[in-house]
Amino acid sequence: MYRGLVESLAVIFLSLLGIADAWRLSNLVRAGGTFHDVIGPDRYLGFISAGLLICGMWNLVAGLKSRKSSQRKRVEEEVSKVNVNLVILVAFLLVVYTFAIQILGYLPATSIFFPIIYFIFGVRPLPKSIIVGLVTTALFYAIFAYFAEMPLPKGLLENIL
Amino acid sequence: MDSGLLGGFLGALNFTNLMYCFVGCVLGTFVGVLPGLGPAATSAILLPLTSYMPPSGAIIMLAGIYYGAMYGGSTTSILVNVPGEASSVPTCLDGFQMTKQGRAGEALAIAAIGSFIAGTFGTIVLSFMAPALARVALKFGPPEYFALVLFSLTALVGFSEGSLLKGLIAGGIGMFLACVGIDPLSGKQRLTFGSVTFTGGMDVIPVLMGLFGVAEVLTSAEEGILHLYEGALGHLIPRGRELVKGLYASVRGTISGFVLGLLPGMIPAVTSFLAYDIEKRLSKYPEKFGTGCIEGVAAPEAANNATSQAGFIPLMALGIPTSPTLAIILAALMMYGLQPGPFLFLHHSDFAWAVIASMYIGNVILLILNLPLVGLWARLCLVPYRYIGPIVLGVCMVGAFSVRNSLFDVITCVGFGILGYLMKKRHWPSTPLILGVILGPMLEQSLRQSLELSGGSPAILLTRPISVTLIILTAVLLVFIRKVLYKPQLDG
Numbered sequence: 001m002y003r004g005l006v007e008s009l010a011v012i013f014l015s016l017l018g019i020a021d022a023w024r025l026s027n028l029v030r031a032g033g034t035f036h037d038v039i040g041p042d043r044y045l046g047f048i049s050a051g052l053l054i055c056g057m058w059n060l061v062a063g064l065k066s067r068k069s070s071q072r073k074r075v076e077e078e079v080s081k082v083n084v085n086l087v088i089l090v091a092f093l094l095v096v097y098t099f100a101i102q103i104l105g106y107l108p109a110t111s112i113f114f115p116i117i118y119f120i121f122g123v124r125p126l127p128k129s130i131i132v133g134l135v136t137t138a139l140f141y142a143i144f145a146y147f148a149e150m151p152l153p154k155g156l157l158e159n160i161l
Numbered sequence: 162m163d164s165g166l167l168g169g170f171l172g173a174l175n176f177t178n179l180m181y182c183f184v185g186c187v188l189g190t191f192v193g194v195l196p197g198l199g200p201a202a203t204s205a206i207l208l209p210l211t212s213y214m215p216p217s218g219a220i221i222m223l224a225g226i227y228y229g230a231m232y233g234g235s236t237t238s239i240l241v242n243v244p245g246e247a248s249s250v251p252t253c254l255d256g257f258q259m260t261k262q263g264r265a266g267e268a269l270a271i272a273a274i275g276s277f278i279a280g281t282f283g284t285i286v287l288s289f290m291a292p293a294l295a296r297v298a299l300k301f302g303p304p305e306y307f308a309l310v311l312f313s314l315t316a317l318v319g320f321s322e323g324s325l326l327k328g329l330i331a332g333g334i335g336m337f338l339a340c341v342g343i344d345p346l347s348g349k350q351r352l353t354f355g356s357v358t359f360t361g362g363m364d365v366i367p368v369l370m371g372l373f374g375v376a377e378v379l380t381s382a383e384e385g386i387l388h389l390y391e392g393a394l395g396h397l398i399p400r401g402r403e404l405v406k407g408l409y410a411s412v413r414g415t416i417s418g419f420v421l422g423l424l425p426g427m428i429p430a431v432t433s434f435l436a437y438d439i440e441k442r443l444s445k446y447p448e449k450f451g452t453g454c455i456e457g458v459a460a461p462e463a464a465n466n467a468t469s470q471a472g473f474i475p476l477m478a479l480g481i482p483t484s485p486t487l488a489i490i491l492a493a494l495m496m497y498g499l500q501p502g503p504f505l506f507l508h509h510s511d512f513a514w515a516v517i518a519s520m521y522i523g524n525v526i527l528l529i530l531n532l533p534l535v536g537l538w539a540r541l542c543l544v545p546y547r548y549i550g551p552i553v554l555g556v557c558m559v560g561a562f563s564v565r566n567s568l569f570d571v572i573t574c575v576g577f578g579i580l581g582y583l584m585k586k587r588h589w590p591s592t593p594l595i596l597g598v599i600l601g602p603m604l605e606q607s608l609r610q611s612l613e614l615s616g617g618s619p620a621i622l623l624t625r626p627i628s629v630t631l632i633i634l635t636a637v638l639l640v641f642i643r644k645v646l647y648k649p650q651l652d653g
Contacts, residue, residue, distance in 0.1 A: 007589075018352065037612070044608070048337050048355065058326060090382060101558075140555055148213050
């Protein structure tokens, strides 16, 4: 039930953001009067946001009503908590990797990312995951930077590569 | 000038396009065989990389992945009782029973033959119907396009996976996110909140890669390693009455899969269940279904292929995607500046016909790949996910970056990957979100243009015959999909 509540509140929050921006735009646009564009950039956004608000509230009410069945589901979900931890770790690593690309550059960040992600996914022992990770990094760099000529961020290696 | 199907064959048979077709078919069969990696995820992952290919080669390859996955999905369903694709779930019911009876070869063969019949039939109808429909669509103005997009949005109901409310919310969020950036008609900034980063809007490709690629890996990270079937395949071609029964079931599956596949939201995963259900209802011995009936393998396999092929008709003739993978192919076409719809056959007929011709060739390639080489594909089950998952993640990261050389897109991809995973875990459908992102701007633009044409009167939408017909059809289809077509699947 708790998570169902969070979902509904997130949708409601998003819809309120949309309504606020549509309100702001309505003051800007109507002052100018754009031909026969009766909808403008505001009303469509406002309509979508209002729809989301209604659906979010509906979901909230429906979630509160089905409290009992949600509690039953929570017991089932607890079984796979170990796997969920793995997913959280991978997701966290992806976020760190995204920022590492920006700071360190693609090549150094990827050289660290692949060995760790292989290890997390279960490639054992550690030296094997390091070797496989570095080989994968080299292949990726060769394919994307050399063959596909993508301007990947160089970061720390700006003056070397 | 219209080059026609013959010209299309000349284009498709050049070495480069032939190679892309082969690669697409191989990749399609590969992802079809591998549980946890679907055609939508693969197409999304490869989409940014296709920008380095010629347009015809890229679309030929992506199409090959889509229909190739339908062929490959049956292999693991039959041999190890694990569907490679959602559309192959009904194939498990009788296919695995046939394997246990030592008739795996027959099941694999009828699945491949049924897929070939359906794929080829679908391509033949596509060759005739798509250009004809495109000619009709030349008469479309903004009101007709608005009604058509509205009609396509009925797919939200089909993609809602049991909860219409959640489907509507996901679709609404997709349309909401599509508003981020600069409004093309007024030039005003929407939902940017003063941030320069947001003015470029949300590119659909990182969203797709996140929702289908990253989310798929995060979900699959929880799955274990599969065991390969090590028993005998038996003889490969069904004999006598079994062959006849399988062929008839393939034809019935082809027809039902194709007709339903023309409707928005009717993805192969739905039509294969319906074909199985129809076959069971028509059978003289319905009680034997689930114990190794050849019809139970042939019909759903033919149906999922027919549906995947049928989806190319509304895509190419009207620019309307009926499934997630087709939405990705639509994004690829738009990336190349090729607007699918009537003008595709008018201004880029060489391209359109080359893609259609490649489907004839692709079906032959797939028949070869899936009959004599079936043992090879079965061994793919041995590739542990611990090696595939990280590579997919790496490709997603680079792919998202390559769209606009922007780290914002990489962050978007990761963010939507986490969102997609959470949606899966919490039983929220992610496809309506993509549909909203793609169709939202089309809906808004056509509506605003329609109202500009009419001087602000919404009556224009209800006074033009095509648009009013489509609006009525939308209402009818909404009821039809929800009440009638989904019943057998939900029961199953």
